Amino acid sequence: MVELKKAQMDTKNVIVTGGTGKIGFAIAQKIAEKEGYRVWLAARNEEKAKKAVQDIINVTGNEAVDYLLVDTSSKKSIENLASRFEPILDVLVNNAAATPRSRQETEDGIEMQWATNVLGYFWMIEALLPHLKKADQGRIVNVASYWAGDLDLDDPEFKHRRYNNDTAYRQSKQADRMLTAAFAERFKKDGISVNSCHPGDVNSSLSNNLGYGGHESPEQGAATPVMLATGEADIENTGAFFSHGSKQTCQFCQDKQGIERLFQLCQQY
16 A cells, blocks of 8 residues: 555646647657656547557556546636646646637637647646646646737737738737747746747647648657656756757747737736
């Protein structure tokens, strides 16, 4: 019994959103391959989630893989997940994203990419913060992209601009990188590191919706997020943007005024 309790205490709990997508699945599998990790795939579709969990267990031999049902475009759904989740949370990997080709809105009337790619990250962090604070050294990894820019804080939901899914995606990834800097500064006192990364150019439904293919495998795309989730991401190394395993200069993270304005905007939803 003592050994069992020690094993449970030593196990690190990781949530990966978008866990049934190509990159999310690869991230979850690579973490599950490492000793001492329990991985939770956060996804909307239960059948896909069940299959993904079983596939990871079959490949890794790690039985400590499970799923959590959540719609990351919905604040209510995320808060419901957080209220159901009981373990200490050591690592949160925000990865879920959407790239609809036409402008769509959530049930709450929020533009889909802004809700999923930006507010979903924001809400997941805020809702699960109490669980992250209980960890010895909590980590947050925001999967962003080098393909970033065009953020318009006056019209983030394309209510006045003509919707373009590539522009909407680029602005969402810029916002993710800026929010990483905002949360990193706020969480230093709690010992929680927050970093963002480019996951590589992977051929996926997301990239296909944007009109791109991809020359890297899902496993290659997962390498940097996994590194940040399990390796080089302590509190001395927080608020940074990584690509292909190394820290990069992020021009968006220098805009302190814009970061604060973005953070306050997200708080209003």
